Amino acid sequence: MRMLLFLLSLLLTPMSWAQATPPLIDALATDDYAAKEQALTSLTETGDPSIVPALKALEGGTLYRRLADDKVVIGREDGDSITLTDPLSGAVLGTEPAGNLELIRVNNRLRRAIGASLGALTLRSPDAAVRQTAADAVFVSRDASALPLLDAALADEKDAKVKRSLEQARAAILLGDETLSTVGKLSAIATIADKGGQAALALLNPLTGSEDAAVAKAATEAVRLIENKLAWAAAAQNIIYGLSLGSVLLLAAIGLAVTFGVMGVINMAHGEMVMLGAYTTYVVQEMIRTHAPGLFDWSLLIALPLAFIVAGGVGILIERGIIRFLYGRPLETLLATWGLSLVLQQAVRSIFGPTNMEVGNPTWMAGAFQVGEVTITYGRMWIFLFGLMAFAALMLLLRRTPLGLQMRAVTQNRAMARAMGIRTARVDALTFGLGSGIAGLAGVALSQIDNVSPNLGQGYIIDSFMIVIFGGVGNLWGTLVGAMSLGIVNKLLEPMAGAVLGKILVLVGIILFIQARPRGLFALKGRAIEH
Amino acid sequence: MSRRQFLRSAVLSITGAALMLGTAGVALAADKPPIKVGILHSLSGTMAISETTLKDVMLMLIEEQNKKGGVLGRKLEPVVVDPASNWPLFAEKARELLAVQKVSATFGCWTSVSRKSVLPVFEELNGILFYPVQYEGEESSRNVFYTGAAPNQQAVPAVDYLIGEGVQRWVLAGTDYVYPRTTNKILEAYLKAKGVKAEDIMINYTPFGHADWQSIVKDIKKFGSAGKKTAVVSTINGDANVPFYKELANQGIKATDIPVIAFSVGEEELAGIDTKPLQGHLAAWNYFQSVKTPINAEFIKKWQTFTKNPKRVTNDPMEAHFIGFNMWVQAVEKAGTTDPDKVIDAMVGVAVPNLSGGYSAMLPNHHITKPVLIGEVQADGQFETVWKTPGLVAGDEWSDYLPDSKDLIADWRKPLSCGNFNTATGKCGAK
Numbered sequence: 001m002r003m004l005l006f007l008l009s010l011l012l013t014p015m016s017w018a019q020a021t022p023p024l025i026d027a028l029a030t031d032d033y034a035a036k037e038q039a040l041t042s043l044t045e046t047g048d049p050s051i052v053p054a055l056k057a058l059e060g061g062t063l064y065r066r067l068a069d070d071k072v073v074i075g076r077e078d079g080d081s082i083t084l085t086d087p088l089s090g091a092v093l094g095t096e097p098a099g100n101l102e103l104i105r106v107n108n109r110l111r112r113a114i115g116a117s118l119g120a121l122t123l124r125s126p127d128a129a130v131r132q133t134a135a136d137a138v139f140v141s142r143d144a145s146a147l148p149l150l151d152a153a154l155a156d157e158k159d160a161k162v163k164r165s166l167e168q169a170r171a172a173i174l175l176g177d178e179t180l181s182t183v184g185k186l187s188a189i190a191t192i193a194d195k196g197g198q199a200a201l202a203l204l205n206p207l208t209g210s211e212d213a214a215v216a217k218a219a220t221e222a223v224r225l226i227e228n229k230l231a232w233a234a235a236a237q238n239i240i241y242g243l244s245l246g247s248v249l250l251l252a253a254i255g256l257a258v259t260f261g262v263m264g265v266i267n268m269a270h271g272e273m274v275m276l277g278a279y280t281t282y283v284v285q286e287m288i289r290t291h292a293p294g295l296f297d298w299s300l301l302i303a304l305p306l307a308f309i310v311a312g313g314v315g316i317l318i319e320r321g322i323i324r325f326l327y328g329r330p331l332e333t334l335l336a337t338w339g340l341s342l343v344l345q346q347a348v349r350s351i352f353g354p355t356n357m358e359v360g361n362p363t364w365m366a367g368a369f370q371v372g373e374v375t376i377t378y379g380r381m382w383i384f385l386f387g388l389m390a391f392a393a394l395m396l397l398l399r400r401t402p403l404g405l406q407m408r409a410v411t412q413n414r415a416m417a418r419a420m421g422i423r424t425a426r427v428d429a430l431t432f433g434l435g436s437g438i439a440g441l442a443g444v445a446l447s448q449i450d451n452v453s454p455n456l457g458q459g460y461i462i463d464s465f466m467i468v469i470f471g472g473v474g475n476l477w478g479t480l481v482g483a484m485s486l487g488i489v490n491k492l493l494e495p496m497a498g499a500v501l502g503k504i505l506v507l508v509g510i511i512l513f514i515q516a517r518p519r520g521l522f523a524l525k526g527r528a529i530e531h
Numbered sequence: 532m533s534r535r536q537f538l539r540s541a542v543l544s545i546t547g548a549a550l551m552l553g554t555a556g557v558a559l560a561a562d563k564p565p566i567k568v569g570i571l572h573s574l575s576g577t578m579a580i581s582e583t584t585l586k587d588v589m590l591m592l593i594e595e596q597n598k599k600g601g602v603l604g605r606k607l608e609p610v611v612v613d614p615a616s617n618w619p620l621f622a623e624k625a626r627e628l629l630a631v632q633k634v635s636a637t638f639g640c641w642t643s644v645s646r647k648s649v650l651p652v653f654e655e656l657n658g659i660l661f662y663p664v665q666y667e668g669e670e671s672s673r674n675v676f677y678t679g680a681a682p683n684q685q686a687v688p689a690v691d692y693l694i695g696e697g698v699q700r701w702v703l704a705g706t707d708y709v710y711p712r713t714t715n716k717i718l719e720a721y722l723k724a725k726g727v728k729a730e731d732i733m734i735n736y737t738p739f740g741h742a743d744w745q746s747i748v749k750d751i752k753k754f755g756s757a758g759k760k761t762a763v764v765s766t767i768n769g770d771a772n773v774p775f776y777k778e779l780a781n782q783g784i785k786a787t788d789i790p791v792i793a794f795s796v797g798e799e800e801l802a803g804i805d806t807k808p809l810q811g812h813l814a815a816w817n818y819f820q821s822v823k824t825p826i827n828a829e830f831i832k833k834w835q836t837f838t839k840n841p842k843r844v845t846n847d848p849m850e851a852h853f854i855g856f857n858m859w860v861q862a863v864e865k866a867g868t869t870d871p872d873k874v875i876d877a878m879v880g881v882a883v884p885n886l887s888g889g890y891s892a893m894l895p896n897h898h899i900t901k902p903v904l905i906g907e908v909q910a911d912g913q914f915e916t917v918w919k920t921p922g923l924v925a926g927d928e929w930s931d932y933l934p935d936s937k938d939l940i941a942d943w944r945k946p947l948s949c950g951n952f953n954t955a956t957g958k959c960g961a962k
Contacts (some may be wrong), residue, residue, distance in 0.1 A: 060911070061810070105915045108696075108790060108811045111786070111787045196751060198756035201756050202755075202756040202757060203758060204758075205757050234749075237749065239744075239747075241745040244743075248742075332764075342575075345575070349575065353583075356802065358771075358805060367783070368782055375782055375783075376747070377745075377778075378781075380745070449742070449777060450773065450774050451770045451774070453580055454579070455577050455740075455770065458577075459742060461738045491746055495746055495750065498735070499737040499738060500707050500736055
């Protein structure tokens with residue numbers, strides 16, 4: 001508060017700010033958070049925009065104390081050593097090994113204060129995008145002392161969008177003022193209501209209980225309108241969440257739709273193929289981190305073919321080594337593959353250790369974007385698209401290639417296929433390898449949203465079987481429709497019944513459905529299904 | 532035995548045998564018969580992620596004690612068994628440790644359900660179990676020493692800290708099992724006693740390993756937009772945490788808006804996440820690796836040398852085993868024997884240094900005194916302590932905030948010797 005009051009008194013005559021001096025910055029190098037806050041206050045009081053890089057570094061965890069002389073510097077990691085620059089002038093100060101520096105740490109209270117100062121200090125930046133961020137920061141901090149600053153910025157603002165944000169920030173601050181007149185409050189409510197969304201609700205909700213009847217009425221009306229809009233958004237959001245969950249389920253199940261659906265092998269080790277794909281991603285990322293950090297954003301694309309080869313290769317080994325001796329004996333297959341899944345899990349645990357492995361998100365997978373009031377995260381969107389692409393590719397392979405034709409021929413009538421000169425053993429191995437390889441691809445995608453641990457696959461195996469059976473064994477379209485509808489039903493039930501009960505309801509629903517239609521949504525008809 | 536069990540136990544016995552071979556060398560070194568110490572932690576299955584580390588830390592502590600000459604002039608011999616995250620198997624393995632291996636003390640268990648599973652075995656065969664994990668309380672057994680935090684040593688101070696930070700609205704999110712449910716029951720009663728209204732508390736449970744947090748995180752965001760400062764108190768356990776935090780980061784919930792304080796997320800769990808977007812989220816523990824004390828620096832160094840991994844992290848349950856093991860050593864030396872009855876009696880009042888700088892003492896209720904720390908996640912996956920209780924907090928086994936247990940106390944000293952003494956009726960065992 002005090003710091004901003006001082007700040008604005010300086011900034012009202014914009015050219016008169018004090019010079020931020022190195023001793024002021026060096027005061028940040030203390031272990032005591034109260035003292036750090038004090039130092040931040042006196043820094044901000046100078047109103048000198050040249051401290052912005054230092055504040056950003058403090059927020060981003062790149063502001064260090066040089067142990068030799070207690071000087072505060074901005075550091076950039078450069079392999080094992082850290083390149084130092086002066087926080088005020090930006091001059092390069094050479095490099096130091098990490099051991100000679102101590103990071104200046106921040107807590108949440110400081111982070112909020114930094115956000116408020118940065119917002120206030122950059123309100124008049126020449127860059128419109130920076131001004132937009134600054135306006136949003138002031139909207140969040142709602143610091144009354146920033147008001148004259150805002151007014152000054154508003155008077156100069158040319159960009160319509162930024163101007164609107166500034167007005168909204170101003171209204172947000174005004175609403176916090178108890179002494180504001182009814183008229184002033186009503187106009188502020190109108191501005192905020194115009195912004196809409198959760199943030200506006202947070203501001204308007206407390207006002208619905210206002211003693212001033214006119215204000216309470218206007219606020220209640222605004223809240224009602226916003227909530228109406230949000231209700232539609234929430235419904236749309238739930239559907240999107242459902243599709244996103246559905247695409248994850250689809251990815252996990254689609255490989256099984258080949259091994260179990262097409263070949264009829266009850267493969268309990270399917271989840272472990274997914275896990276192998278995720279670990280391949282981890283290994284690829286580790287290699288990239290140590291050898292070519294610049295390629296990190298490509299890591300997933302590099303991992304995709306490798307994961308397919310690793311999981312597919314293991315799949316072929318399993319088929320040649322175990323499953324081919326067990327065709328036609330489902331119970332034994334079930335037990336053998338279950339045991340195999342335990343062996344694979346323990347093997348991975350012995351090689352990589354039992355703890356979770358860190359798989360990073362490339363920049364294009366992180367964050368979210370808004371469509372109206374609906375938030376869509378990039379990671380989920382890419383996984384959704386990837387799921388559909390994997391499905392389409394598999395469909396093409398099975399329907400349009402000679403290999404696909406052979407696969408279908410062998411699974412429909414083995415004896416006849418052999419009589420026609422198809423090498424059935426080879427096709428069996430390839431089909432199983434294909435299903436496993438697709439599971440490996442799923443692992444790359446799942447590594448982005450789930451734990452990369454030896455147990456990764458276990459969480460998906462039940463769901464995968466459920467979807468393949470629900471959709472209709474042997475029918476890929478059924479798997480697609482099954483995964484998507486289960487995802488959506490799950491997400492529509494979850495807000496109403498809670499995650500635990502929602503899951504139970506889905507299971508009960510599926511049991512009842514299977515009772516009524518034992519062959520699932522899209523039952524295959526014909527002789528092949530009879531045995 | 533079904534084939535499935537057969538396959539599983541075949542795998543396990545091979546791993547087990549390998550471990551036995553590794554430890555057999557120690558036994559030959561001493562002239563007197565060694566003292567056997569049981570280690571009952573899952574090395575396979577879902578809990579291996581957390582428990583394997585505790586097995587390793589026990590092996591390190593035992594190795595060190597042996598370098599110092601063992602206990603009572605006898606070497607210590609670790610007996611490692613793998614209960615494989617399978618609760619009934621915990622009871623079987625506990626029986627094997629006590630009846631076949633005749634161990635003098637056992638260090639083990641992580642989940643409450645595994646502890647409940649072995650409890651009758653330890654009571655029947657009069658063994659000693661050291662339980663190193665924070666738990667829901669509402670229990671005190673003569674044969675168990677609880678070196679992790681009781682709810683008043685973790686959950687309640689954490690909520691106090693957030694109240695001090697101005698939080699008025701609370702999301703209690705947890706995995707659906709006994710620890711989160713009991714802890715949240717205590718917290719709900721505590722918050723209501725502090726004047727928080729029912730509409731300002733949202734309680735949410737999710738299944739184990741819940742991976743799709745989209746709608747729950749959205750609900751939290753919505754709940755947090757009522758114009759009051761909101762925080763999430765998370766008793767989400769194990770594997771579900773990584774997707775939860777990833778979703779928080781993706782939906783842009785920052786610690787400065789809605790902080791999440793976790794009771795089950797430590798340095799080990801963060802090792803699997805990119806922590807940059809999580810900076811400022813909180814955890815409440817009795818120990819952080821970042822604690823700056825000479826004894827902690829030494830412990831971390833030993834651990835990283837022992838595991839041959841200079842990046843290996845330490846965490847709170849490891850410290851609990853460190854405390855528990857040193858307490859046991861001291862109690863055995865004090866009693867001059869490994870006879871369980873005498874050691875159990877000698878345990879109460881034993882005090883050993885903890886890693887946060889200070890001494891932890893064993894209380895008559897078989898819980899210990901510990902400091903409570905609140906830490907914020909840093910970009911490097913460590914916690915920065917932002918708050919600490921001024922002194923040590925004594926573990927309270929029967930919560931004062933639950934109507935069923937507020938009159939109960941435990942005191943295993945003679946002549947009372949009771950784990951659930953009702954101070955209102957003056958009777959033992961009356962709940």
